[in-house]
Amino acid sequence: DGGITQSPKYLFRKEGQNVTLSCEQNLNHDAMYWYRQDPGQGLRLIYYSQIVNDFQKGDIAEGYSVSREKKESFPLTVTSAQKNPTAFYLCASSRQGLVTEAFFGQGTRLTVV
Amino acid sequence: AQSVTQPDIHITVSEGASLELRCNYSYGATPYLFWYVQSPGQGLQLLLKYFSGDTLVQGIKGFEAEFKRSQSSFNLRKPSVHWSDAAEYFCAVVAGAGSYQLTFGKGTKLSVIP
Numbered sequence: 001d002g003g004i005t006q007s008p009k010y011l012f013r014k015e016g017q018n019v020t021l022s023c024e025q026n027l028n029h030d031a032m033y034w035y036r037q038d039p040g041q042g043l044r045l046i047y048y049s050q051i052v053n054d055f056q057k058g059d060i061a062e063g064y065s066v067s068r069e070k071k072e073s074f075p076l077t078v079t080s081a082q083k084n085p086t087a088f089y090l091c092a093s094s095r096q097g098l099v100t101e102a103f104f105g106q107g108t109r110l111t112v113v
Numbered sequence: 114a115q116s117v118t119q120p121d122i123h124i125t126v127s128e129g130a131s132l133e134l135r136c137n138y139s140y141g142a143t144p145y146l147f148w149y150v151q152s153p154g155q156g157l158q159l160l161l162k163y164f165s166g167d168t169l170v171q172g173i174k175g176f177e178a179e180f181k182r183s184q185s186s187f188n189l190r191k192p193s194v195h196w197s198d199a200a201e202y203f204c205a206v207v208a209g210a211g212s213y214q215l216t217f218g219k220g221t222k223l224s225v226i227p
Contacts, residue, residue, distance in 0.1 A: 004156075031213060041219060042203060042217040042218055042219040043157075045214060048213050048214075056213070101159050102215060105156050106155055107154070107156055109154070
């Protein structure tokens with residue numbers, strides 16, 4: 001079955017540590033995205049990538065980093081510089097731009113302890 | 114920059130009643146509009162989308178939405194709500210065919226009374 005897989009589903013991190021969230025897709029999509037979701041805030045774009053080896057900052061990129069070395073993978077690193085990292089993180093992909101449907105993963109809930 | 118407003122944070126309806134969720138957008142040209150649904154702790158699923166043409170669009174699970182340019186609205190409707198429709202609903206807009214920026218509203222949580 002084609003889809004997007006995010007792992008892990010739940011992640012706990014100590015303050016001051018970096019952590020990497022995994023996102024893999026087997027839909028052969030060119031574009032991939034990372035969103036952050038906070039209660040009552042909707043989804044906000046962190047980073048997106050149109051093609052391999054290229055990515056762009058979204059609205060709230062500070063304290064995050066990404067890489068796109070393979071078409072199917074777009075990992076997100078939450079660094080210690082992110083002041084309030086506890087949130088629900090969603091990865092998505094689309095064939096090209098967003099006028100084609102965006103497919104979402106099941107999300108990773110990150111909690112800083 | 115484009116923006117999306119969903120005026121209702123939380124709506125409660127009885128099972129079998131009709132439903133309308135409001136969405137207003139701000140964008141200078143014709144937008145590309147979407148409605149997504151999210152069950153608790155899950156990802157988002159696309160319900161329907163509007164790009165051009167007929168202003169009434171049909172989606173999955175019996176939902177429909179109507180694009181009204183004069184009111185900058187894209188309201189979601191369902192004639193008869195089922196308990197399984199309880200979820201959070203997000204309206205979103207893309208500013209143009211070449212855009213990679215999907216802007217979401219803050220969402221409307223739907224509760225259904227049996």
